Amino acid sequence: MTKARFRRAVARKNLFLYKSAICDLETVIAEDPASVQEATKELNTVRTLLEEDGGIEEEETEKKHPNFDDEPWDYYSDSETEDCNHEGNKTPCRFYNHAGCARGRSCQFSHAPDDNSVRDELGKNVCLKFLFNECEFGATKCIYSHEKKYLPAGGWWEDQEKVAAAKRIRLSGGLNEYETYEFHHSSILDNVKGQGFASRKHQEAILEHLTFIHENAMEDVASPEPNIPAPKGPFVLVLSFDYADMFTSIHTHLLNTLKKKTQLVHLTGHPKAYKKAAELLENPNLVGVLVADPAIVKRKYTIVLRKLVKYVKKGGSVVMGGSFSSHISPSTFDDFMKNTWGLNWKFGSYHRTTFALNPSNEIVKRNSSLKQSYSMKTVHVDNIKPEMAVYTTAENAHLQSLVFAPVPIQNAGSESPAVCARVGRGLLSFLGDVNAEVESTNTIMAMLGLLDQPNAPLPEPPAPIHRTGLAIAPTFDQPSGPPSKDNGKGKQKESAPGQPIAGPSTQGGTENSGTAEKSPRKLILIFIFENAEMFKSVHANQLSALKEKADVIFVEAPAQALVHLSSPRLGGVFIADDGLIKPSSTHALRKVLDYVKSGGKVVIGGLFSSMTNQPTIAQMFAAFGLPWKPGTYRRMEAQLNRHHPIAASNPTLSDSFSMKSVFLTGFQPEDLLYEQYPPIGPNYESAILHARVGKGQLGYIGDVNAEAETTPILLAMFDLLNPASKELELVPDSQKFVVLVTQLAEEVWRGVTPPFLPEIKQKAEVILGLSNARIVDLLSSKDLSGVLVADNSILKPQNAYLLSKLVEYSKNGGTVVFGFIFANQISLTQFRPLFQDNWGLDWNLAGTESSPMTRTAKNSLVKKMADPEQLPKTPNMDGIFIKGITQSSVVYCAQNRADLWKPKDGVIKSPVVFADVEKGHVGFLGVDLSQEHYRTIAYAMLGLI
Numbered sequence: 001m002t003k004a005r006f007r008r009a010v011a012r013k014n015l016f017l018y019k020s021a022i023c024d025l026e027t028v029i030a031e032d033p034a035s036v037q038e039a040t041k042e043l044n045t046v047r048t049l050l051e052e053d054g055g056i057e058e059e060e061t062e063k064k065h066p067n068f069d070d071e072p073w074d075y076y077s078d079s080e081t082e083d084c085n086h087e088g089n090k091t092p093c094r095f096y097n098h099a100g101c102a103r104g105r106s107c108q109f110s111h112a113p114d115d116n117s118v119r120d121e122l123g124k125n126v127c128l129k130f131l132f133n134e135c136e137f138g139a140t141k142c143i144y145s146h147e148k149k150y151l152p153a154g155g156w157w158e159d160q161e162k163v164a165a166a167k168r169i170r171l172s173g174g175l176n177e178y179e180t181y182e183f184h185h186s187s188i189l190d191n192v193k194g195q196g197f198a199s200r201k202h203q204e205a206i207l208e209h210l211t212f213i214h215e216n217a218m219e220d221v222a223s224p225e226p227n228i229p230a231p232k233g234p235f236v237l238v239l240s241f242d243y244a245d246m247f248t249s250i251h252t253h254l255l256n257t258l259k260k261k262t263q264l265v266h267l268t269g270h271p272k273a274y275k276k277a278a279e280l281l282e283n284p285n286l287v288g289v290l291v292a293d294p295a296i297v298k299r300k301y302t303i304v305l306r307k308l309v310k311y312v313k314k315g316g317s318v319v320m321g322g323s324f325s326s327h328i329s330p331s332t333f334d335d336f337m338k339n340t341w342g343l344n345w346k347f348g349s350y351h352r353t354t355f356a357l358n359p360s361n362e363i364v365k366r367n368s369s370l371k372q373s374y375s376m377k378t379v380h381v382d383n384i385k386p387e388m389a390v391y392t393t394a395e396n397a398h399l400q401s402l403v404f405a406p407v408p409i410q411n412a413g414s415e416s417p418a419v420c421a422r423v424g425r426g427l428l429s430f431l432g433d434v435n436a437e438v439e440s441t442n443t444i445m446a447m448l449g450l451l452d453q454p455n456a457p458l459p460e461p462p463a464p465i466h467r468t469g470l471a472i473a474p475t476f477d478q479p480s481g482p483p484s485k486d487n488g489k490g491k492q493k494e495s496a497p498g499q500p501i502a503g504p505s506t507q508g509g510t511e512n513s514g515t516a517e518k519s520p521r522k523l524i525l526i527f528i529f530e531n532a533e534m535f536k537s538v539h540a541n542q543l544s545a546l547k548e549k550a551d552v553i554f555v556e557a558p559a560q561a562l563v564h565l566s567s568p569r570l571g572g573v574f575i576a577d578d579g580l581i582k583p584s585s586t587h588a589l590r591k592v593l594d595y596v597k598s599g600g601k602v603v604i605g606g607l608f609s610s611m612t613n614q615p616t617i618a619q620m621f622a623a624f625g626l627p628w629k630p631g632t633y634r635r636m637e638a639q640l641n642r643h644h645p646i647a648a649s650n651p652t653l654s655d656s657f658s659m660k661s662v663f664l665t666g667f668q669p670e671d672l673l674y675e676q677y678p679p680i681g682p683n684y685e686s687a688i689l690h691a692r693v694g695k696g697q698l699g700y701i702g703d704v705n706a707e708a709e710t711t712p713i714l715l716a717m718f719d720l721l722n723p724a725s726k727e728l729e730l731v732p733d734s735q736k737f738v739v740l741v742t743q744l745a746e747e748v749w750r751g752v753t754p755p756f757l758p759e760i761k762q763k764a765e766v767i768l769g770l771s772n773a774r775i776v777d778l779l780s781s782k783d784l785s786g787v788l789v790a791d792n793s794i795l796k797p798q799n800a801y802l803l804s805k806l807v808e809y810s811k812n813g814g815t816v817v818f819g820f821i822f823a824n825q826i827s828l829t830q831f832r833p834l835f836q837d838n839w840g841l842d843w844n845l846a847g848t849e850s851s852p853m854t855r856t857a858k859n860s861l862v863k864k865m866a867d868p869e870q871l872p873k874t875p876n877m878d879g880i881f882i883k884g885i886t887q888s889s890v891v892y893c894a895q896n897r898a899d900l901w902k903p904k905d906g907v908i909k910s911p912v913v914f915a916d917v918e919k920g921h922v923g924f925l926g927v928d929l930s931q932e933h934y935r936t937i938a939y940a941m942l943g944l945i
Helices: 002-014 018-031 033-053 160-171 177-190 192-222 244-250 252-261 273-280 299-313 330-341 362-366 438-447 532-538 540-549 558-564 583-597 614-623 710-717 746-752 756-761 772-778 797-811 828-839 860-864 932-941
Strands: 117-119 125-127 235-239 263-267 286-291 317-320 346-357 373-382 389-393 418-423 426-431 523-527 551-555 570-575 601-604 629-640 656-665 672-677 688-693 696-701 737-741 765-768 784-789 815-818 844-855 876-883 892-894 912-917 920-925
Touching (some): 002 033, 235 252, 235 273, 252 263, 252 438, 263 273, 273 299, 286 299, 299 317, 330 346, 330 629, 373 438, 426 438, 523 558, 540 551, 540 710, 558 583, 570 583, 583 601, 583 696, 601 710, 614 629, 614 656, 688 710, 737 772, 772 797, 797 815, 797 828, 797 920, 860 912
Parallel strands (some): 235 263, 235 286, 523 551, 523 570, 601 696, 737 784, 784 815, 815 920
Antiparallel strands (some): 346 389, 418 426, 672 688, 688 696, 844 876, 912 920
C-alpha cells in the first residue's frame, strides 16, 4: 500500500492536486519509516509548488483513504450463466426472473444484471426495492424476482446497517458526465457499509475511468504539442474544443472585433489543447475567457474547468456564448450551472423576439455603447434574479416566427437571453443568441469587460480577526466592583484577552466601571474547540455579520463555557464544531442544554457538518432531545418554507438558493425552515432546520461552503436580522393547485408550449416533477383542482399504481384530463383499453381532422360554468378526434361535417370531450395547447375558470 500511495501522490502532484499529494506523502512518512527520505524530498517539492501555484481547489471526501487498517472492499464478479450478457432491448424479462423464459437468447427482453437488481446464484435478478423492503408491486406483479433463497450468503442485504447505507448511496445520485468515477468513490466513502451494494457500479466506474485515462494518455503520446506561442500582453482566451469550425464560420464579426481590441488566443480540438488552456488560465495577462461551446462539461476537460472556476472566483470574467447554447441539453445546462458554479439557473425558452436593456444590471450601467434593443433568436436562462438580466423581453414584444403566430410574449420576467452573476470576486455571463446577431458582438464585449469599462473584481473579503490569547472570564460581563480610590478618573480599565470582539457600537470592547449601556448589545458565544482559524477563514462573512449586530466571544475550551453561559446579555450560542459532544465537555454541554431549555437560542453550523462523522451528528441532536439523523451529502437547491415563524418574521430571507450540505432526516414538518428541492427518495430531508427545545430554540445549518445566503439565516435564528417581532403561529393556507403527470422536464414544457406554464401558474400552483408516491399523497387534498396527464408515460408498468389511484380519484369526485402531447403519443391499441378497462368508456381514436366546431350546451363542463361565454363559441379545430363517445360528453361538435357529427346515425366524433364518471370527470383534449383558445378549454376542465 505504501508504494501505491506514493505513486498516487506523484500522480496527484502532476494533476495540480497539491493538498491531496501532501496528505498522501505525510501518511507514507508516518506509516513507513523506510520511505521517509524519498517521501520527504517529494513532500518538500509539492509544498513549494503549493506555495507558488496554489493548485486546484479540491472537494474530495477523504484524501487519506484508504486507511492502513481498513478491511478489503468487496469486489463484483458477473454471473457465469449464459444469459448474463443477453441485454435484449434493455427492459427486464419478467418471465426470466420468475418461472423462466423459454425463448432463451432469442427473447427481446433483457436477462442480464442491471442497476435495479441483484444477481442470485441461479442467474435471476432479485428486485433491489424488495431488498430495501420498498417494492410497491409485490412478488406477483414485479418484473424482478422476490426470492432471497438463492442469493449469495453473507451479502449486504443480510445486515440492516448495510441496507441503510445502500439506500443512502442509491438516493444520492445525480451524475454529470465528468464526475461519474468521483461520485461513486465519494459516495462509498460517505457510506462505507454500503460498498458491497455499490461494488458492481463502482467497478464499472473504475474501468470506465481507467479506459478514459488510458485513451487520453495514448492520444497525448501520439500528438505533438500545439504550436501556440505565449501571448505578450493582455489577451482573451476563446475555448471551442468541439465545434470550432462552426463557431468561426458563424461568429466572424465577433472574432474580428476581439482581434481589433486585444490579442486573441483560440484553442480548438487539438488533443493537447486542454493542457495549454490550463496553462493560459494561470497567465496574469488574461483579461477574459469566451467559452464558445459546451465541450468544457466533458470529463476530458475537468482540469480546465477547475482552473476556469478558480479564475472567475479570483476576479476574472468568463462568458458562455458563441455556439454554447446550441449544443448543450437542458438537463446538462441545469446541472452544470448548479454543481459547477453554484447558480440555480435553468435552461429556459427558445424563440425569437425583441429585447431591451435592463438599466439595473451592472454590465449595462458600465457600458453605454450597448444597443438599447434588438431582436435575436435565443435560448433563455430562467430562474434568475431581476438584476442578473442584461437584456429583458421588450414591452409589447411578440413571438417572431415564420411558423407560429405572433403571439405576445407573456410572463418573461424570470428569464433572459443575456445574464450575468458574480461568482466569488469575478463575473460569469451567458448569451444564448444562436444566430450571431451583429448587435450581440457588443454584448459579449461588454460581458468580457472590453466595451466601455472593465469588469472590476469585487474587493477581497475581510480578513478574519485573529485573537492572541484565551480568557477564562471576560471583563465585559463581570459585575461592577467597588469604585477605585481615584474613582476611575483619568484612567481606563485594560481589556482582558478574550473579551468580546468589539462591534461598531463599542469602544474597543470595554465598559467603564459603574456605567451601564442604555441598550446593551447581545452577546453571541461561538463554541469552536478545534480548527478555530479555519472557521474564521471559511466563515468570515458570518463572523463579520454577527459582529455588526452583537458582541462575539470565541469559546475554545469547556472551562470558558461555564463562565460565559451565565452572562445576562447572552443572546445565543453558535456551536461550530463537535467539541461540545466529547466526554471532556459533558459539564459544558449540560449548561448549554439548561440554557436552551430555559428560553435560549442555539444554532449548530459552521464546521460542524463538514468535520463531524455521522454517528456524532446524531448523538449531538439526541442530546437536545431531537431525533434528527444525518442523510445525504450533496449540492441541492434549498427552498424557503414561508410558514415557518423564522421566515414569517424575516421577509428578506432568500426564497431559494443552491448549497452543498449535509442534510438531515427525522424532523417534524414544523421544524422545516428550508426544504430540499427536488426531493429525493422516500425520506424528506433538509439542511436548514429550526425547532423548539423546551422554552428555547435550536437551529441547524448544514451548509459546508459558507454560501452567502446562509449568513442572514444565521442572523435570523439569533433574532438579529430584523427588529424583534412577535412570533407567528403556523397557519395552513388554502390554495388551488394542479398536478401535471408527465415524464417531461419543466424546461421541455417551456420550449414546446412557451405560454402554457407561466399562464397556468397565474391561476393555480402547478405541481410538476414529483414521484408517483408523492402525487398519490396529494390526490386527497381538498385544494387539488385537477390532474393533467400530459403524455403516455402513465401507461408504463411502473406507473400502474398511480394510474389506479387517478381512476379512484376521478370516480370520487376529481377531474383527470388527458392532453398536451398525450394524443400524439398514444397508439391505437393502447387508447381504447386505457379508457375501457379503467372508466368503462368505449372511446377510440378516429384520426386527425380539421373542421369548424361549435360549443354544445348540454355538456356538464359547459353547464357548470358561471359564464360559458369564456369558452370559444365557434372555433376552427385542428387535432386528433375520438369516437365511441356519447353526445352528452362532447364539448365541441363539428359543423356541416356528417362524417364527424351525425348523432342519429351514431356518428359522434370530437377532439374535445368531457365525460362524467361516477362522482367526477374525465376529459380529453386532442388539440394543440400552444393556442390560447384551446388553453382556455383546458383551464375550464381543470376548474381554473
